Amino acid sequence: MTGTxxxxxxTPVTEHAPCWGDPDFAVADHRWKSSEELxxxxxxxxxxxxxxxxxxxxxxxxxxxxxxxxGVCGGRIWLNGAILQAVPDAEVSELPxxxxxxxCGSAAGARAHRRAVEQQCARCEPFNxxxxxxxxxxxxxxxxxxxxxxxx
Ligand code: SF4
Ligand SMILES: [Zn+2]
Numbered sequence: 001m002t003g004t005x006x007x008x009x010x011t012p013v014t015e016h017a018p019c020w021g022d023p024d025f026a027v028a029d030h031r032w033k034s035s036e037e038l039x040x041x042x043x044x045x046x047x048x049x050x051x052x053x054x055x056x057x058x059x060x061x062x063x064x065x066x067x068x069x070x071g072v073c074g075g076r077i078w079l080n081g082a083i084l085q086a087v088p089d090a091e092v093s094e095l096p097x098x099x100x101x102x103x104c105g106s107a108a109g110a111r112a113h114r115r116a117v118e119q120q121c122a123r124c125e126p127f128n129x130x131x132x133x134x135x136x137x138x139x140x141x142x143x144x145x146x147x148x149x150x151x152x
Contacts (some may be wrong), residue, residue, distance in 0.1 A: 002044065004098065015073065018048050018051075018052060019045070019049070019072065021085060024041050024046065024072070024073050025042075025048060025072040025073070026068055026069075026071045026072075026073075027043060027071040029070070035079050038052055038070060038071070038076060038079055038084075039084060040087065040111075042072045042077045043077065043085065045072060045085060046077060046085065047087070048072075049074065049076075049087050050075070050088070055074045055075045055090070056074065056093070056095075058074040058075075059094060059095060059096065061081070062074070063096075063102035064076075065081040066081065066119070067081065068080045068081040069081055075087040075089075076090060076120075081117065082117065083117060088098065091125035092120075093119065095118050095119050096116075096117075096118040096119065097118065097119055098119045098120060098121040098124070099112075099116065100121055104123045104124050105123035105124065105127075107127045108122040109123065109124040110125075110128045112149070113128075
């Protein structure tokens with residue numbers, strides 16, 4: 001599903017962004033059928049996010065994980081709300097702040113943050129890089145998300 005890049009109420013924060021109105025950022029569903037096709041459309045324009053000062057605001061506005069966004073938002077290529085690629089200097093701090101859950105302070109808590117594509121809370125951070133084996137609960141999506149670039 002391709003999410004909207006405009007907040008229903010209020011002015012889009014990215015109105016003056018370099019990507020504004022570019023159909024290769026919010027990619028219409030009929031233009032692609034596979035993740036490869038989506039990446040082929042988005043990868044050539046991802047560099048534009050590299051110099052954009054609105055990355056965190058862009059993610060806050062589009063809420064790509066929640067809206068299951070497909071396309072380019074906040075320096076990342078998203079498919080169904082999960083990150084496929086990011087600009088080299090993408091920082092975890094650009095993701096939404098963590099929601100504190102009962103599971104915080106455990107691998108399950110870290111997983112929940114990764115699923116929501118949000119920052120890790122301080123208690124979950126130590127569990128964030130634990131890659132579980134085939135018997136673990138980590139799915140392919142989560143392993144992809146574990147490969148997200150981390151803040152230096
Ligand atoms: S971060 Fe990328 S998608 Fe978001 S406003 Fe900037 S250029 Fe556009
Ligand atoms: Zn946590």
